[in-house]
Amino acid sequence: MSKTTIKGSLVAIVTPMDSDGSLDLPAFDRLIEWHIEAGTHGIVVVGTTGESATLSTEEHCDLVGHCVNVVAGRVPVIAGTGSNNTDEALYFTRSAKEHGADACLLVTPYYTKPPQEGLYQHFKLIAESVDIPQILYNVPGRTVCDLALDTVDRLADLKNIVAIKDATGNLERGLELVKRCGDRIAVLSGEDPLNVALMKGGASGYISVTANVVPAEMAEIANLALAGEFEQAEALDARIAALHKNLFLQANPIPVKWALQRMGRIGNGIRLPLVELAQEYHLKVEEALRSAEVSLD
Secondary structure (H helix, E strand, O other): OOOOOOOEEEEEOOOOEOOOOOEOHHHHHHHHHHHHHHOOOEEEEOOOOOOHHHOOHHHHHHHHHHHHHHHOOOOOEEEEOOOOOHHHHHHHHHHHHHOOOOEEEEEOOOOOOOOHHHHHHHHHHHHHHOOOOEEEEEOHHHHOOOOOHHHHHHHOOOOOEEEEEEOOOOHHHHHHHHHHHOOOOEEEEOOHHHHHHHHHOOOOEEEEOHHHOOHHHHHHHHHHHHOOOHHHHHHHHHHOHHHHHHOOOOOOOHHHHHHHHHOOOOOOOOOOOOOOOOHHHHHHHHHHHHHOOOOOO
16 A cells, blocks of 8 residues: 555444454454445554454454455455554564555554654654554544654655554644645544545545444545545535444444444444443434434344
8 A cells, every 4th residue: 555545434443242252253254345345445453443452462463364364455454553562563563564464553652651752763663664554543532642743744754654544633733734744645534523624635535433334425425525526525424423423422442333233233242441332322322323324233
């Protein structure tokens, strides 16, 4: 993958689990087929939505390989390989390359609160050590670590860094990324409510949670935006806006996994410290699904 090919609706796919927390690979395979049929432009596996934080190292690496095998080249596979431990991020990134992933998504190191120079050196080392396209991932609301514009500007000159997922929730910040770095790396929205607005400002697509439940609609929105048909993209996006909001009533991926369970797509498995969606939010998520005309089980 390159700056010019990373585009469209990329689903941050969930990791289906049985009630005992074990991986449900048949359900995972069915989700992949559904996404490809619906027009999803790429699969992001073992990211935040895929519960990478609760998977073992072996599960993490094996699931990337499994995803690559099932997709079989029909759409790009992007593997989440970030860590707050640089050596571990290197290990996951090397493993993803060996398993045939098309690119890697590297979140900023969480919890450790590194300075900007530490962030630069972290990403620089991985980019220079593993020859695979790499996407920076800035989500300060979860990591308590913000990748500054100046640091992204420096990193954008490195060969293997081809894109950034901006999940700051700040549209002006995303637009500034496009202005300063868009000639060298692709900018992807990481906040579903801002997808269309950021694409209107020059972003090439988005990595989406909402795409888990309405993949065809999210793919069509991206296609319209890429074609410059923003009025139509905005109209379609407005129809599913409640999903963008209500799939975050509790920590991701709790609501989206419940939604997929309600749709009959997956079971109810989720791993501690995450738990099933609180009863008080069931109706709100179901209402969002119904407003988007999603068929329920």
